[in-house]
Each structure stands twice: as C-alpha cells, then as structure tokens.
Amino acid sequence: MAGRAFQVRRWPGGVAAGLVAMLILGTLLAVALRAEAGRGLGPSDWAAIRFTLWQAVLSSTLSVMLAVPVARALARRAFWGRRLVIAFLGAPFILPVIVAVLGLLSVFGRGGILNVALRFVGLPEVTVYGLHGVVLAHVFFNLPLATRLILQAWQEIPAERFRLAAQLGFGARDMARVIERPMLRRVVPLAAAVIFALCISSFTVALTLGGGPRATTVELAIYEAFHFEFDLGRAALLALVQIVLVGVAAVLALRASVAEGFGAGMDRVVTRWDSGGLRQISLDFGVIVAASLFLLVPILMVVVEGAAGLWRMPVQVWSAAGVSLAVALVSTAIMLVLALPIAIAAAAWRGFEAVGLLGIAASPLVVGVGLFIVIFPIADPFTLALPITALVNAVMALPFALRILVGPVRDVVAGYGRLSATLGIGGWAWLRLILLPRLRGPLGFAAGLTAALSMGDLGVIALFADAETATLPLQMYRLMGSYQMEAAAGAAVLLLGLSFGLFWVFDRGGRNHVDA
Amino acid sequence: MVCPRTCSARRILEDTMKYLAFAAGTLLATAALAETPVLTVYTYDSFVADWGPGPQIEAAFEETCGCDLKFVGAGDGAALLARIKLEGARSEADVVLGLDTNLSGAAAQAGLFAPHGQRVVPDMPNPFGAAGAWDDPLFLPYDWGYFAFVYDKTKLTDVPTSFDALAASDVKIVIQDPRSSTPGLGLLLWIKEQYGDEAAALWEGLADNVVTVTKGWSEAYGLFLEGEADMVLSYTTSPAYHIVAEGDTSKAAAAFPSHYMQIEVAGKLARSDQSELADQFLTFMTTDAFQAIIPTTNWMYPAFAPKGALPDGFAAPIGAEQARLIPADDVASIREEALAEWLAVLSK
Numbered sequence: 066m067a068g069r070a071f072q073v074r075r076w077p078g079g080v081a082a083g084l085v086a087m088l089i090l091g092t093l094l095a096v097a098l099r100a101e102a103g104r105g106l107g108p109s110d111w112a113a114i115r116f117t118l119w120q121a122v123l124s125s126t127l128s129v130m131l132a133v134p135v136a137r138a139l140a141r142r143a144f145w146g147r148r149l150v151i152a153f154l155g156a157p158f159i160l161p162v163i164v165a166v167l168g169l170l171s172v173f174g175r176g177g178i179l180n181v182a183l184r185f186v187g188l189p190e191v192t193v194y195g196l197h198g199v200v201l202a203h204v205f206f207n208l209p210l211a212t213r214l215i216l217q218a219w220q221e222i223p224a225e226r227f228r229l230a231a232q233l234g235f236g237a238r239d240m241a242r243v244i245e246r247p248m249l250r251r252v253v254p255l256a257a258a259v260i261f262a263l264c265i266s267s268f269t270v271a272l273t274l275g276g277g278p279r280a281t282t283v284e285l286a287i288y289e290a291f292h293f294e295f296d297l298g299r300a301a302l303l304a305l306v307q308i309v310l311v312g313v314a315a316v317l318a319l320r321a322s323v324a325e326g327f328g329a330g331m332d333r334v335v336t337r338w339d340s341g342g343l344r345q346i347s348l349d350f351g352v353i354v355a356a357s358l359f360l361l362v363p364i365l366m367v368v369v370e371g372a373a374g375l376w377r378m379p380v381q382v383w384s385a386a387g388v389s390l391a392v393a394l395v396s397t398a399i400m401l402v403l404a405l406p407i408a409i410a411a412a413a414w415r416g417f418e419a420v421g422l423l424g425i426a427a428s429p430l431v432v433g434v435g436l437f438i439v440i441f442p443i444a445d446p447f448t449l450a451l452p453i454t455a456l457v458n459a460v461m462a463l464p465f466a467l468r469i470l471v472g473p474v475r476d477v478v479a480g481y482g483r484l485s486a487t488l489g490i491g492g493w494a495w496l497r498l499i500l501l502p503r504l505r506g507p508l509g510f511a512a513g514l515t516a517a518l519s520m521g522d523l524g525v526i527a528l529f530a531d532a533e534t535a536t537l538p539l540q541m542y543r544l545m546g547s548y549q550m551e552a553a554a555g556a557a558v559l560l561l562g563l564s565f566g567l568f569w570v571f572d573r574g575g576r577n578h579v580d581a
Numbered sequence: 582m583v584c585p586r587t588c589s590a591r592r593i594l595e596d597t598m599k600y601l602a603f604a605a606g607t608l609l610a611t612a613a614l615a616e617t618p619v620l621t622v623y624t625y626d627s628f629v630a631d632w633g634p635g636p637q638i639e640a641a642f643e644e645t646c647g648c649d650l651k652f653v654g655a656g657d658g659a660a661l662l663a664r665i666k667l668e669g670a671r672s673e674a675d676v677v678l679g680l681d682t683n684l685s686g687a688a689a690q691a692g693l694f695a696p697h698g699q700r701v702v703p704d705m706p707n708p709f710g711a712a713g714a715w716d717d718p719l720f721l722p723y724d725w726g727y728f729a730f731v732y733d734k735t736k737l738t739d740v741p742t743s744f745d746a747l748a749a750s751d752v753k754i755v756i757q758d759p760r761s762s763t764p765g766l767g768l769l770l771w772i773k774e775q776y777g778d779e780a781a782a783l784w785e786g787l788a789d790n791v792v793t794v795t796k797g798w799s800e801a802y803g804l805f806l807e808g809e810a811d812m813v814l815s816y817t818t819s820p821a822y823h824i825v826a827e828g829d830t831s832k833a834a835a836a837f838p839s840h841y842m843q844i845e846v847a848g849k850l851a852r853s854d855q856s857e858l859a860d861q862f863l864t865f866m867t868t869d870a871f872q873a874i875i876p877t878t879n880w881m882y883p884a885f886a887p888k889g890a891l892p893d894g895f896a897a898p899i900g901a902e903q904a905r906l907i908p909a910d911d912v913a914s915i916r917e918e919a920l921a922e923w924l925a926v927l928s929k
Contacts, residue, residue, distance in 0.1 A: 194793035277756075277794025278924050295666045533653065
C-alpha cells in the first residue's frame with residue numbers, strides 16, 4: 066500500500082505489549098537472580114529433565130502416529146456427522162485437564178472399566194500411574210490436535226491434484242508416494258514439534274498421574290521444590306532449566322512450520338477416486354470409531370459418575386465454582402484489554418505480535434515462582450492468589466487471542482482504512498463504529514477460549530492457594546486427594562459445564578451478531 | 582433494538598455483582614464474628630476431614646474456651662512445615678498440630694516456635710530413655726503409632742514379613758513422598774535405621790514394587806482402597822478403623838521384625854497473637870476431652886491414655902522392644918543422606 070492514508074494508534078498497543086513483556090521478562094529475571102546455580106543439579110533434577118524430554122518425545126510421536134490414519138480416514142470419507150466429529154476434535158483444547166484425568170482414571174485405572182474387562186478375560190491388568198499414564202493423557206489431549214493439523218494439510222491439497230492423479234491411473238500406493246507422503250513429510254514434523262512443546266510444560270497431568278521421583282516433569286519439580294521444601298533457590302534453578310527447555314521446544318516448533326505447500330487450486334470439493342474397496346472403507350470407519358471412543362468414553366464416564374454426585378457436593382465446591390467464575394471473567398477482561406491494542410498495533414507493524422510468543426515461552430509455574438519472589442518482600446503473596454491467577458491466565462491465553470485477532474483487525478484496517486481517513490474518523494470513534502462491530506466474531510471466540518482456559522486451569526493457583534482459597538479445579542484435585550471420588554466427579558461435571566458454557570456464551574455472543 | 586451483545590455482557594455483569602455481593606456478605610459475617618477471639622490451628626488434611634478428629638475437637642474446645650477454633654488443613658505433615666516456613670512472619674497460624682518427631686528438629690531450627698512451658702508424662706514407649714520422659718521444650722505429643730504396611734486379607738495371601746521379603750516379592754505398594762508426608766519420611770527413616778549403608782540397595786529392590794509415590798497419606802490410602810495397590814504404607818492401627826467404623830475385618834497390618842514409631846506433636850508459633858489461647862489449647866490437647874477422641878477418629882494411640890480401655894478392634898500395641906525411633910536431634914543429618922539415596926534410586 067503506497068502512502069498509508071490511515072494510521073492506527075500504536076501507543077496503546079505498545080503500552081500493553083510493554084506490560085506483558087515486563088511481566089514475563091521481569092519474572093524471568095527475578096527467577097534468574099534468585100536461582101542458586103552454584104548448587105548444581107542433583108540426580109533427581111536430571112531425572113526430571115530426562116523424564117520431561119522422554120515423555121514429550123513419546124507423547125508427540127504416538128499422537129502423530131495415531132493421528133495419521135484418523136486424519137486420512139476423515140479426509141477421504143464423506144459421511145453424516147463428519148463435521149461434528151471434526152468440531153469435536155477441537156473440544157479438548159478447552160477441556161479442563163483435571164476432568165480428563167478423572168475420566169481416564171475411570172477407564173484405565175486399576176478399578177476402571179478396562180481393567181475390569183481384562184480381569185474378566187484373565188489378562189494382566191494395566192497401571193495408569195507413571196510414564197504410561199502421563200503419555201496416555203497427553204495422547205488423549207494431543208491426538209485430536211494432531212488430527213486437525215494433519216487433516217487440514219490433507220484438505221489443502223487442491224482437488225485438481227487428485228483429479229490429475231486419477232486420470233493418470235494412480236493406485237493407492239502411487240497416491241501415497243506422489244501426493245500424500247510429501248504432504249505428511251511437511252506437516253508431521255510440525256504437528257510433532259507443536260505437541261512436543263505443549264508436553265514439555267505439562268503440569269496437571271504430571272501432578273495427578275505422574276508419581277514420585279520417577280515420573281516428575283521439571284514443571285512438577287518446580288512445584289515440589291516450592292511446596293514440599295520451600296526451597297526458592299532450587300525452584301528458581303529448575304525454573305531456569307524449564308525456560309531453556311520450553312524455549313528450545315518453541316524454536317523447534319517455529320522452525321518446523323516453515324515449509325512450502327502444494328500451491329493453490331480452485332477450492333473445488335475433493336473427489337477421491339482412490340477410495341478403495343470395502344476393506345479400506347471399513348478400516349477407515351473402524352479408525353474413526355476407535356478414536357471417537359477413546360476420546361468420548363472417559364468424558365462420558367465422568368458425566369455419568371458425576372451427575373449422581375452433583376447434589377451431594379460439599380459447599381466448598383460451590384464457592385470454589387463462584388471463585389473460578391470470577392477469576393475466569395476477570396482474566397478474560399484483562400486479556401481483552403491487552404490483546405485488542407496489541408492486535409491493532411500489530412496491524413501496522415507485525416513486530417507487536419511477537420509479544421504473544423513470550424507467553425508461549427514462559428510456563429505458568431515459572432511466571433508464578435517469579436511473581437512470588439517479586440511480591441514476597443512487599444506483600445503476602447497468598448492473599449493475592451486469585452488476582453495473580455487471573456493475570457497469569459490472561460497472559461497465557463494471549464498468544465491464542467492474538468492469533469485469532471490480528472488477521473481480522475488487519476483486514477478491517479485494510480478494507481476501511483481509506484474510507485475512515487476520508488471521513489476523518491479516528492481514535493475512539495473508529496474503534497467503536499468501525500472496528501469493534503466487525504470484530505465481534507473473533508473477539509467472542511478469543512474471549513470464550515480465554516474464559517474456558519482460565520476456568521479449567523490448575524497451575525499457578527496450586528502454587529499460591531492457601532487452604533481456604535481454591536478454584537474449582539483445585540478443589541476438585543483436593544477432593545480426589547482425599548478419596549471423595551463421587552464429589553470429585555460431581556465437581557468435574559460442574560467444571561465441564563462451566564468451561565464449555567463460558568466458551569459457548571462468549572463465542573455465540575460474538576458470532577450471532579456479525580450480521581446485525 | 583435488542584442488542585444481545587450488551588445483554589450477555591449485562592448478564593455476566595449481573596452474575597459477577599451477585600457473586601461480589603455474596604462475597605461481601607461473607608466478609609461482613611466474618612467481621613461480626615471477630616468479636617470472639619479466633620485460634621487458628623494448621624494441621625494436616627485428614628485431621629480436618631468430616632470423619633477426622635477436627636470437628637469433634639473443635640466442638641469440645643469451643644465449649645470451654647469462649648473462642649472460635651479454626652482448623653486449617655494445609656497438606657500432609659512435611660508440607661505443613663514448608664507452609665509455615667513459606668508464610669513466615671505473615672502466617673495467621675497460632676498453633677501447628679501434626680508435625681512429628683522426625684520433623685520437630687527441623688521445625689525448631691526454623692525458629693518460628695515458642696516454648697510450651699509445660700511438663701508432661703506421656704504414656705508411650707520410649708526407645709531411647711525412661712518411659713514417660715518428654716523433654717522437648719517446643720513441642721508436645723498428642724498421639725503416636727507404628728508405621729506398617731496395610732493389606733487386604735481377602736486379596737493378598739502371601740504376605741511379606743520383612744523389607745527383604747517385600748523387595749523380593751512382586752507385591753505392589755503405594756508409598757508417600759518423604760519430602761511432603763510424615764509416613765513417607767517415617768518409612769525412609771525406618772529403612773535407614775534398619776539397613777544403614779545397605780538402605781540404598783534395599784530401595785533398589787523395592788523400586789519395582791512401588792506403583793506410585795503420593796504427596797500425602799490420604800491419597801495413598803485412597804489408592805489402596807480403590808484397589809490400585811496390594812499394600813499401602815500406613816499404621817498398625819489402620820485396620821482398627823475398618824473394624825470399628827465399617828465392621829470390615831478384611832484389612833490387616835503386616836508384622837515386620839521391627840516397626841518405626843511416629844509421635845505426632847503440636848507447637849505454638851512465636852508470632853501468635855493469641856498466645857494464651859494457644860497455651861490453653863496445648864493444655865487441652867493433653868486432657869481426656871481431647872485424647873478420648875483420637876483413637877476412633879485419627880486412628881492412633883493417644884499420647885496420654887484417657888480413662889477407659891481402647892475400643893475393641895484396636896490391637897494392643899506391639900512390644901516396646903520392637904519399637905524403633907531416631908532421636909529428633911539426629912534426624913536432620915540422617916534425613917538428608919537417606920533422602921538423597923531415595924531420590925537417586927527412585928528416579929532411575
């Protein structure tokens with residue numbers, strides 16, 4: 066665009082980005098200054114690092130390997146309910162981790178339905194604690210993500226390619242060699258790297274299904290050093306280790322994402338001439354059904370078990386739900402106040418978007434420990450548990466929110482900028498009259514994601530909460546710890562309902578009125 | 582004319598206002614209660630559970646103290662100490678109840694506790710001195726027991742009767758983390774006391790028996806009851822709970838050649854603003870009114886035997902000659918070495 070006629074205001078975005086950078090870099094600095102590097106890492110710390118890497122490698126490899134057949138099946142079959150299955154694959158993103166863990170326990174635990182069945186047919190039982198359980202839970206969360214990423218790449222192959230291939234008389238093998246394998250070679254490393262990065266900073270899964278020194282991630286070790294021994298120096302040292310791990314993983318993920326595609330097509334509906342015979346069709350549907358069962362049954366178990374416990378929950382569960390709701394809403398408000406100015410500024414200069422990457426590079430427990438170190442000399446960090454949780458949750462959701470918002474903001478600026486300049490609309494009026502009405506959809510979506518993520522989060526709050534403060538996920542974790550499984554399942558249903566409810570309200574609120 | 586965007590925002594706002602009003606109401610109610618002094622006692626989670634001693638003891642003490650006794654569950658024993666250190670001078674706690682003699686040395690070093698100034702003669706075995714001697718100036722005992730592995734008689738038939746036998750078997754056990762839990766620490770010291778330099782080798786043998794290591798006793802016992810393991814590290818008195826409370830005689834404690842003792846203690850924080858009330862509570866702790874509640878709620882032996890026998894189902898304690906305990910002052914150095922060994926072996 067030559068001679069930009071319309072200039073958005075950059076300074077509010079600059080201020081917001083500065084605040085985020087200050088929060089993250091400031092806490093990293095606090096951690097670095099406090100870390101007692103001289104003490105070095107003990108054998109258990111090295112074990113935590115090895116475990117963190119190993120489980121992340123296993124989780125990402127398994128997720129991707131299992132996702133390929135599922136994505137292939139979804140890519141080449143058209144059936145009633147396909148859209149529903151694909152939409153459903155997005156659900157784990159906002160599914161509270163602790164709820165999924167409870168569901169996985171009721172399926173794969175020693176008393177779960179799988180072991181009941183194994184016992185019935187006389188096979189040895191499986192255990193869900195330790196490496197198995199951690200990897201299982203990570204696959205549960207990341208198989209859908211990998212499937213969506215790979216499916217998307219599959220669908221980006223222009224229909225013309227398949228048509229040409231069919232004309233050339235390609236069989237399934239040629240199709241795989243010439244078209245599908247090159248595509249997979251491009252997308253599989255990307256998916257694996259993204260999942261690897263996500264699993265590196267996994268906390269709740271390791272806290273609940275890991276156990277003891279053998280199955281401790283670095284993120285969990287930070288929590289233990291803090292909570293078991295009040296050893297801030299060691300917590301900070303481990304936090305430094307975590308920064309390096311997450312940083313390297315994030316760089317890997319970013320590098321993997323740079324690759325060329327297949328070129329453009331005419332976006333026709335893909336018709337596949339290589340759909341194969343009955344055997345391949347039944348294989349595909351078998352894969353889809355198996356994946357759906359794997360993802361659905363644990364959640365259904367929670368709902369069935371929890372519906373009974375819903376009216377027999379201790380009153381703390383309800384007050385924790387109120388606390389969580391307030392935290393989620395405040396968190397969403399903070400996210401909007403930060404994300405909108407940054408997105409507007411990023412429409413003028415892409416560099417602002419980079420601040421979102423900071424949110425990916427910092428893990429919640431690292432930021433939590435850093436904040437504790439900063440706040441401790443000044444005030445009681447425990448009384449600030451909830452505001453801190455809301456703030457950290459907002460910053461953690463920021464990268465996702467920016468991804469959602471930056472594109473649409475740029476479109477509005479590009480599409481309406483000249484007209485706005487001609488009419489002399491700027492500042493608040495522009496925001497209110499031009500931008501916001503066109504941004505309702507993305508804003509609602511971003512707000513819904515943030516609210517749901519914050520609702521289900523169990524991270525910083527586990528670090529800061531005293532015995533009387535609890536969010537719903539923490540309260541649920543405590544119920545599980547004290548063997549009140551029925552009440553825990555009840556709390557899980559409530560949490561599930563609130564997380565998805567918040568997402569739905571915001572997302573719907575945004576989408577409904579795009580055309581208004 | 583309807584603008585559902587603002588409407589949904591308004592609804593959320595209304596909900597928030599309702600919540601805030603609720604929160605404010607709660608705060609006002611708390612303020613109204615502040616007329617009566619509040620004694621805050623930090624303890625472990627199972628103590629404050631509905632079925633634990635907390636509710637009954639709260640009622641009994643409040644009858645006489647003219648105060649509001651507030652129990653706060655703050656994790657398992659060792660995490661309790663970390664919590665007190667973490668909160669430091671800002672802590673609201675007046676009394677900490679639920680440390681044991683394995684932690685009291687470290688707790689004394691933290692310098693946060695005040696002398697109780699009482700002379701007591703507890704009724705419990707003393708592996709290194711005259712029975713009834715108690716010379717800890719900061720902490721007073723309230724109950725005691727022996728650590729043991731508890732199992733289900735109907736499910737486990739080939740019961741190991743020593744650590745060596747357990748290590749050689751394929752019996753699955755759940756234990757607690759010695760860094761956060763007093764039973765976990767007890768097991769660590771039990772094995773260190775018995776095996777000395779061979780302790781690491783024994784842990785190597787036990788490592789494949791360990792299903793998982795939990796943060797606290799409650800989690801481990803819950804997993805055992807759920808059937809996740811054959812045995813759980815608990816107390817010789819745990820089966821009594823199932824007999825007395827549930828009429829279930831299937832649980833038993835495996836008899837080992839020796840058993841490590843746990844003496845649970847409480848102490849007053851130096852920074853307490855309710856010092857007299859805290860003293861009053863510690864005295865109350867040694868009386869029958871408190872002690873009689875312990876056996877059938879905390880499922881331990883009372884430190885000051887109340888009038889009347891222990892309830893049926895409570896086996897008489899094993900002989901004092903089988904009791905093992907490391908003196909509180911020696912624990913710190915032994916703990917460090919034993920913990921390093923444990924971490925090294927179990928993180929393999």
